[in-house]
Each structure stands twice: as structure tokens, then as C-alpha cells.
Amino acid sequence: MNEQEYKKMIQRCVRCSICKWIPQLQIKSQKYATICPSIDMFNFHSYSAGGRIIIALALEMGRLEPSQELADIVYKCTECGGCAVSCKFLNTLEPLEIIVKLREKLVSLGYGPMPKQQQYIESIKRYNNPYNEPHEERLEWLPNDVQIDQNAKLLYFVGCTSSYRRKEMAIAAVRIMKAAGIAFNILQDDEFCCGSPILRTGDVNTFEKILNKNLDIIESKGIKTVIFSCAGCYDTFKVDYPLYRKYDFRVLHTVELFDELIESGSLELTKEVPLTVTYHDPCHLGRNAERYEEWDGDIVPLMPFVSINIPPKPKRTGAKGIYNAPRNILKKIRGLNFIEMERIKEYAYCCGAGAGVKSAFPEMALNTAKTRIAEAEDSGANILVSSCPFCSTNLQDGIKDRNSNLQYYDISELILMALGLKNEKSKQATAGVR
Ligand code: SF4
Ligand code: SF4
Structure with missing residues (x-):
């Protein structure tokens, strides 16, 4: 969103508060009718998308001075995008883009990112990952029996969290590709953080340097397809990178690749997995x-505070997120009983970890996770499945803190079970980065 669009759009919020709720026709119960983790936690209008748009407008008009207190409100948002989906039902605003731009402005004014977020940004600059881990240990998770093909045109971009904190996801991904007989490459020393944690906290200049570094390396190898098991890396490459620099390779999340492999018969799910499972849509894989x-x-003004787009601008409603692939996989696993939660697909409730909230505001991240865990419990499932390492960490923290009987698995771990393959667990201590 450029400066002109931002200034026009922040005038067009009609203060309807629809962004606090999932769209009315999608509501199944009062208990799970809300969409915004921030307003759910703090229950004051400034903490909603509409409230943050008023802050943005007041700053532009000079009626509010930037301050740390104000930045605190703007950063207590997981950038889950639920507000952007809901707003489209009556209006045509992009609240999520406004919040991203507002953070960018606060950074330029010296009021962001939050101190904890600044620490992981420094780690990314120094070690290429946000966890202060040695870069040379990035590939230590790779099992000895799995071969990398350095000439392959399919690249597995592992991501920092799967490399250092959720190794079970990376191990499962390569074991599944091995079972399907696919040749793939991994960048090894040349894989760096995708930049998502930096972009989402508003340091756009550093983000741009990182994306150029990643794209230069991938393009120099003639890669045709890049796959990701991390929803955050996937979304950043797929949606955000092209806004800064176009590229011409294909990007896929592993659930899309695995769905294709199962459909084509390259993966045969022969073993029964007799579990009752529900699925959490990660915001960065979904809407x-x-x-x-x-x-x-x-953008044509009609009257004060009212303008329209001519021709009409396509609405980004979240409906084109990746929803079918994980559900197709779960439905093809023999013996597995799949049931849905109330808030699903583009109306799914956030896990609570995103956009630097896990590191800067851990209590908000944990409370949001527990809300989602309660919803998963109410579905009747005893297994919660998702497809993102950040969701994995935060939801498991929520399960633990709530003393829930739910068990958590990444979807790739269920595929391993259905293939009858070894499932190596390497649950590490949680770390709040995202
Ligand atoms: S952001 Fe959209 S949904 Fe929220 S108050 Fe403004 S116009 Fe209404
Ligand atoms: S992005 Fe999510 S947390 Fe932030 S205001 Fe929108 S709905 Fe609320």
C-alpha cells in the first residue's frame, strides 16, 4: 500500500466494528463469534482494527503524538488478517495492510519494533535466524539416510523454526519426499531467514535486503519450485516478496505437494490411523x-470521508487460501475421523503467535492459544493438527497451560504414520519469536 492509498483508506473506516466479529452468516455460536484476538484480550476499541485505523488517522492529522504507549497498542496485534476478511462483507478496506503500514511509520519515528522484537532482528542480522543459533548448525536435523540432490530443481526451504525448534516437521517433510521418490535440494549454508518476523514488525528496509539475498541465491540455482513446511515462510515468499520484487519460480506449501503426491499415487497411505482429528488453519496458509x-x-471522492474505487478493486477476501489440500490429506488417511471446529478456513481464529506477539506479549499469545484449544476441545476431537511450526509451538504451549487432554501433531507426522514410517519427535523448548 503506497502513501496515497494509505492516507485515503484510513479516512474510509466507517467505525462499524464488523472487524471484531466473523461475518454474521458464518457465526455458529455466541461462544466462537469473534475473530480478533487483540480486542478479545483487551476489550477496548483501540485494540481492534477499526481502533488502530482511528489511531493512524489521528497521527496523520496531528491530533495524536506518537508515543511508546500508542506503539504498544499497535503492536498488540497478531496481524492475523481476520479483520480484513470481515471488513470486506460491508466495506472495501484493507485493515491488515493499514496496520502493517502504521507499524512501518512507527519504526521510522523511532517507536518500534518492541525491544524483544529488536533482539531477534539483531539475531537475524548476525546469525541469519531469530533464535541466536549458530548458522552452521542449521542442517543438523537432517537424517543420515536422506540424500539431498544439489542439481534438483525442486528446493525445500526449511525455514528457521523447523531448522532449530520444530525439527520433527523438517524430518517428516524429507522422509515423505524420500518415500515418494522425489529429488530435492536444500540450500544448506545459503539458506537464511525469510524475513517474515522483520517485515511483520515494520522494519521494511532490513526486510528488503533479506528478500533480495534469498531471491538472488534461489534464482542463481535455476530453481523451478520452492516448497515450504512453514506457513510464515510460504506466505512471505508467495504474497509479500512479489510486492517488492517479482520472481518466476513456483511456490508450494508441503501440504499442497503432499496432496498432489497422494492424488497421483506416488504416496500410498496404507496404514490405518485411528484418531479423531480437528484441523487448525494457520493464518499464513489460509486467508x-x-x-x-x-x-x-x-480512488474517486464522493463526499467528505467517502470515496470509491473506479473500476472496482478486486476484494482480497481470504477465500483463495490453502484450505482443501490439508483437508484432502486428512480425509484420505484410513481410519482417521476428521471433524471441523466452528471457526475454519478464512474465518479461522488465530493461534496467537503472529507478528512478534509471541516474543513481545507472551501472555496475549498464550491466552489466544488457549481460546483456540478450547474450541478444538469443543469439536470433540482428541488430536489437534496443523501445518505451521509457529502455530505448533504456540498451540502446544496452550495445551500445556490449559492442562488439556488434546495432543498436537503436524499434518506431516500423520502422513508418516499413514505411510508406516518412523515418526521422530524432537520437541524442543519453546521460543517466542514470531
Ligand atoms: S476497519 Fe472495516 S469493519 Fe472495522 S470498523 Fe472500519 S470499516 Fe468497519
Ligand atoms: S490482524 Fe487480527 S489481531 Fe490484528 S486487528 Fe486484525 S483481527 Fe485483530
Whole structure:
């Protein structure tokens, strides 16, 4: 969103508060009718998308001075994008883009990122990962019996969290590709953080340097397809990178690849997995993974505070997120009983970890996770499954803190079970980065 669009759009919020709720027709119960973890936690209008847009407008008009207190409110948002989906039902605003831009402005004014977020940004600059881990140990998780093909045109971009904290996901991903007989490469010493934690906290200049470094390396190897088991890396490459620099390789999340492999018969799920499972849609694989459509039009004022887009701008409603692939996989696992939660797909409730909240505001991240865990319990499932390492960490923290009987698995771990393969668990201490 450029400066002109930002200034026009922040005037167009009609203060309806629809962004606090999932769209009315999608509501199944009062208990699970809300969409915004921030307003759910703090229950004051400033903590909603609409409230943050008023802050943005007041700052532009000079009626509010930037302050640390104000930055604190703006950063207590997981950038889950639920507000952006809900707003489209009556309005045509992009609240999520406004919040991202507002953070960028606060950074330029010296009021962001939050101190804890600044620490992981320094770690990324120094060690290429946000966890202060040695870069040379990035590939230590790779099992000895799995071979990398350095000439392969399919690249597995492992990501920092799967490399250092959720190794079971990386191990499962390569074991599944091995079982399917696919040749793939991994960048090894040349894989760096995708930049998502930096972008989402508003340090756009550093983000741009990182994305250029990653794209230069991938393009120099002639890669045709990049796959990701991390929803955050996937969304950043798929949706955010092209806003800064276009590329011409294909990007896929592992659930999309595995769904294709199962469909084509390259993976045969022969073993029974007799579990009752529900699925959490990660925000970065779901609604936020919908690409921006290019639009070349004018914003025409009709009256004070009211303007329209001519021609109409395509609405980014989140409906084009990746929802079918994980559900197809779960439905093809023999003996598995799959049941849905109330808030699913583009109306799914956030796990609570995103956009630097896990590191800067751990209590908010944990409370949000526990809300989601309660919803998973109410579905009747005893297994919670998802497809993102950040969701994995935060939801497991929620399960533990709530003393829930739920067990958590990444979807790739269920595929391993269905293939009859060894499932190596390497649950490490949780770390709050995202
Ligand atoms: S952001 Fe959209 S949904 Fe929220 S108050 Fe403004 S117009 Fe209404
Ligand atoms: S992005 Fe999510 S947490 Fe932030 S205001 Fe929107 S719904 Fe609330």
C-alpha cells in the first residue's frame, strides 16, 4: 500500500466494528463469534482494527503524538488478517495492510519494533535466524539416510523454526519426499531467514535486503519450485516478496505437494490411523496466503470521508487460501475421523503467535492459544493438527497451560504414520519469536 492509498483508506473506516466479529452468516455460536484476538484480550476499541485505523488517522492529522504507549497498542496485534476478511462483507478496506503500514511509520519515528522484537532482528542480522543459533548448525536435523540432490530443481526451504525448534516437521517433510521418490535440494549454508518476523514488525528496509539475498541465491540455482513446511515462510515468499520484487519460480506449501503426491499415487497411505482429528488453519496458509491482484484504477471522492474505487478493486477476501489440500490429506488417511471446529478456513481464529506477539506479549499469545484449544476441545476431537511450526509451538504451549487432554501433531507426522514410517519427535523448548 503506497502513501496515497494509505492516507485515503484510513479516512474510509466507517467505525462499524464488523472487524471484531466473523461475518454474521458464518457465526455458529455466541461462544466462537469473534475473530480478533487483540480486542478479545483487551476489550477496548483501540485494540481492534477499526481502533488502530482511528489511531493512524489521528497521527496523520496531528491530533495524536506518537508515543511508546500508542506503539504498544499497535503492536498488540497478531496481524492475523481476520479483520480484513470481515471488513470486506460491508466495506472495501484493507485493515491488515493499514496496520502493517502504521507499524512501518512507527519504526521510522523511532517507536518500534518492541525491544524483544529488536533482539531477534539483531539475531537475524548476525546469525541469519531469530533464535541466536549458530548458522552452521542449521542442517543438523537432517537424517543420515536422506540424500539431498544439489542439481534438483525442486528446493525445500526449511525455514528457521523447523531448522532449530520444530525439527520433527523438517524430518517428516524429507522422509515423505524420500518415500515418494522425489529429488530435492536444500540450500544448506545459503539458506537464511525469510524475513517474515522483520517485515511483520515494520522494519521494511532490513526486510528488503533479506528478500533480495534469498531471491538472488534461489534464482542463481535455476530453481523451478520452492516448497515450504512453514506457513510464515510460504506466505512471505508467495504474497509479500512479489510486492517488492517479482520472481518466476513456483511456490508450494508441503501440504499442497503432499496432496498432489497422494492424488497421483506416488504416496500410498496404507496404514490405518485411528484418531479423531480437528484441523487448525494457520493464518499464513489460509486467508493471508491469498495473493494481491493487481489493480490500476482511481480512488474517486464522493463526499467528505467517502470515496470509491473506479473500476472496482478486486476484494482480497481470504477465500483463495490453502484450505482443501490439508483437508484432502486428512480425509484420505484410513481410519482417521476428521471433524471441523466452528471457526475454519478464512474465518479461522488465530493461534496467537503472529507478528512478534509471541516474543513481545507472551501472555496475549498464550491466552489466544488457549481460546483456540478450547474450541478444538469443543469439536470433540482428541488430536489437534496443523501445518505451521509457529502455530505448533504456540498451540502446544496452550495445551500445556490449559492442562488439556488434546495432543498436537503436524499434518506431516500423520502422513508418516499413514505411510508406516518412523515418526521422530524432537520437541524442543519453546521460543517466542514470531
Ligand atoms: S476497519 Fe472495516 S469493519 Fe472495522 S470498523 Fe472500519 S470499516 Fe468497519
Ligand atoms: S490482524 Fe487480527 S489481531 Fe490484528 S486487528 Fe486484525 S483481527 Fe485483530
